[in-house]
Amino acid sequence: LAKTTQPISMDSYEGQEVNITCSHNNIATNDYITWYQQFPSQGPRFIIQGYKTKVTNEVASLFIPADRKSSTLSLPRVSLSDTAVYYCLVLFYNQGGKLIFGQGTELSVKP
Amino acid sequence: DTAVSQTPKYLVTQMGNDKSIKCEQNLGHDTMYWYKQDSKKFLKIMFSYNNKELIINETVPNRFSPKSPDKAHLNLHINSLELGDSAVYFCASSQRRLAGSDSYEQYFGPGTRLTVT
Numbered sequence: 001l002a003k004t005t006q007p008i009s010m011d012s013y014e015g016q017e018v019n020i021t022c023s024h025n026n027i028a029t030n031d032y033i034t035w036y037q038q039f040p041s042q043g044p045r046f047i048i049q050g051y052k053t054k055v056t057n058e059v060a061s062l063f064i065p066a067d068r069k070s071s072t073l074s075l076p077r078v079s080l081s082d083t084a085v086y087y088c089l090v091l092f093y094n095q096g097g098k099l100i101f102g103q104g105t106e107l108s109v110k111p
Numbered sequence: 112d113t114a115v116s117q118t119p120k121y122l123v124t125q126m127g128n129d130k131s132i133k134c135e136q137n138l139g140h141d142t143m144y145w146y147k148q149d150s151k152k153f154l155k156i157m158f159s160y161n162n163k164e165l166i167i168n169e170t171v172p173n174r175f176s177p178k179s180p181d182k183a184h185l186n187l188h189i190n191s192l193e194l195g196d197s198a199v200y201f202c203a204s205s206q207r208r209l210a211g212s213d214s215y216e217q218y219f220g221p222g223t224r225l226t227v228t
Contacts, residue, residue, distance in 0.1 A: 034216065043115070043201050043219030044154070085152060097167065099144075101154040 002092040006102035018075040022088030034089045115220035123226045132187045134202030143185035144203040
């Protein structure tokens with residue numbers, strides 16, 4: 001059964017590194033993992049996408065272990081403006097191409 | 112320049128009515144999507160079109176019917192609205208069809224908040 005699971009909420013302080021993990025036990029070899037950020041009253045916005053090992057861009061890193069049953073979004077040195085809901089999205093290609101979002105992790109960054 | 116736009120932004124209507132939400136993208140993308148976000152912030156895909164062809168049709172009541180007049184537009188028509196249809200509906204587009212390793216980022220519209228009373 002295609003499913004993605006994330007923690008419901010996390011708290012952090014400005015300047016800290018935040019790691020949000022998503023579990024996707026039934027991921028197949030070619031399934032991609034994507035992370036989105038959503039602010040209130042806005043649509044989700046793409047952060048990063050990966051397939052295996054590690055991907056880094058100007059705003060985040062994505063770590064995917066060898067078994068690919070989970071992935072971790074890493075936000076370096078968060079600021080107050082990073083307070084948002086973060087979603088992982090997995091395309092379960094071998095399960096009929098199902099696009100499944102995690103339930104979202106509400107990150108609260110405090111001063 | 113808005114990449115993915117939706118109209119209306121807010122929609123308040125009574126049970127039993129029929130309503131439509133329009134979506135347009137000016138990114139030249141081939142694929143468009145409709146998502147529903149409920150009060151608990153769950154995002155669930157409803158439909159996807161690739162070059163005007165329906166490619167994803169999740170378990171959605173028949174009262175919901177997507178229509179794609181061209182690849183830049185994907186509209187959502189809802190018949191006989193029910194209280195449970197109240198949600199935020201997001202339109203999105205991607206450069207090409209999400210398929211296995213050829214996965215591309217999706218661009219989301221601002222959402223349409225539908226309230227059924």
